[in-house]
Amino acid sequence: MSLFRRTAAAVPATASRRTAAGLCLGETGTICCLEDPTMALKLLEMGCVPGVLVRLSGRAPLGDPLMLVLGDNEYTLSLRRSEAATITLKP
Numbered sequence: 001m002s003l004f005r006r007t008a009a010a011v012p013a014t015a016s017r018r019t020a021a022g023l024c025l026g027e028t029g030t031i032c033c034l035e036d037p038t039m040a041l042k043l044l045e046m047g048c049v050p051g052v053l054v055r056l057s058g059r060a061p062l063g064d065p066l067m068l069v070l071g072d073n074e075y076t077l078s079l080r081r082s083e084a085a086t087i088t089l090k091p
Contacts, residue, residue: 018091020068021084023056029089030054036086047075048087 023029031052034040047070048054057076058067064081 016091018089019085020054020056020079020087020089021066021081023054023089025056025059028053028055032088032090034086035088039083039086043083043087046077047071048077054087054089 018029020029020031031048031050031054033050034043034048052071055069056066057069060066065078066081066084068077068079068084069075070077
């Protein structure tokens, strides 16, 4: 018996979804939407607005938190990996 159950419908949705947590060092992406309604307000207040360019500029030694640079103004933001996973990027 498995502790984790995957349905066929859930696998493609997670495989095609690209988030800020999945960026490689130096890679950029454009914010598409924010998934967690509770976290969305906080992220919007910190500048994570749809259409803004995001670049991963660093990670802590154990991979958490992440350092993101937002927009052309070079605004730096540090987020937990779980928080960055709620930021969906455009394909």
